[in-house]
Amino acid sequence: MMKKILVLMIFCSLFITTKSYAQQESYMSLQYSVSFGTGDLGDYISAASWRGALLEYRSAVKGKLMVGVDLGWNVFYEKKDYDTYSVGTESLSGIQYRYQNAVPILVAADYLILSSESLVKPYVGLGIGTIYNERSTDMGMYRWKENPWQFALKGELGLLYELSYRSSVKFAAKYYNGFKSNSLDGQSYFSLNLGMAWVL
């Protein structure tokens, strides 16, 4: 399925851009995302998330600084082995199906380390905003659900590789850190992202 997404992204990149990437006033990027839960999320679901996508918009504001917004979606899932869970005098046994959707919505800023005219453009980035988490634990015919919004920060290291004057490949490693909310501890995860960027 993800192969189809990548093929589709590359295909579309050939047709939907109209300006030179070198102008780099603003760009839109779509990335496939693989994520790994850390902290409380990693304890809850230890399996990697192979279902994820990220949409980014960036606009040059001054020199090597670009600002914009990130909208992501990462789906974590794990089927746990049959086990017994006890609280006080109560015990419950069964197979748990654990799901967590993380939707980061962030204002972001990237700083290009090299010249914006170079073919390879490494950058560092920061983001601030919120992550909407939807955690569902299914056991038998029952579902326990929590869906808090958490204040979040993001750190990022990545690079843009100019494929043509119209489009680039973008690779990024990101770390999202959500902060504790009433119903859930802070949710954090690390993600690797690969996708395309198109000059608008």
Place this chain on the structure above:
Amino acid sequence: MKKKFIFYLSIIVLMGSCYPNGADYYEELDIVYTDYDDEFDFASLGTYSIPDQIVKITGELLEGEDPEFVKEPQNSQMLAKIESNMTALGWTKTEDPAEADLVLFPAVWTNTTIYYWYDYWCWYYPYYCGWGWGYPSVSSYTTGTFVMTLVVDGDNYIDPARVWTGAVNGLLSGSYNVTRVNNAIDQAFKQSPYLKTN
């Protein structure tokens, strides 16, 4: 612009289509619940009694009305599994509940849930909302619950008191699966080691 929109929309659709699924088999939905009175001293006791028929709870029982019971051979198979677990924990069965230290009450009931999926399309086209046009296209499932309760009475109790509950819940498949039921009963006792008596 239209191409971009279609492109981004197709990504969302593709993402949704590979959303993870849950259970594939009936037995993957079986759960076993137990609870007990942690101040009750099971180890100091040794006898129990149990009815020779498992009650089917179907609703409020009218005065003078006899309850329904689980049919054979399922009834005997389930009782035999309970008794073997109690014996393994050191308990001795007695026929007279008045003489037993504890009485174990076994009971089953079923529940059918129906989803009216047309309720979920009001957002799309209000004209379709509430007419019941989709009424024949309902899906339903039936869950079964089997509960075992250990009850104590005597001079120290004003009323009979429940000191242990074991409950098994699962999706009914239409045919009785003795392995599923036996495994669940075994699990209820396995996760209740405090029932062991001397």
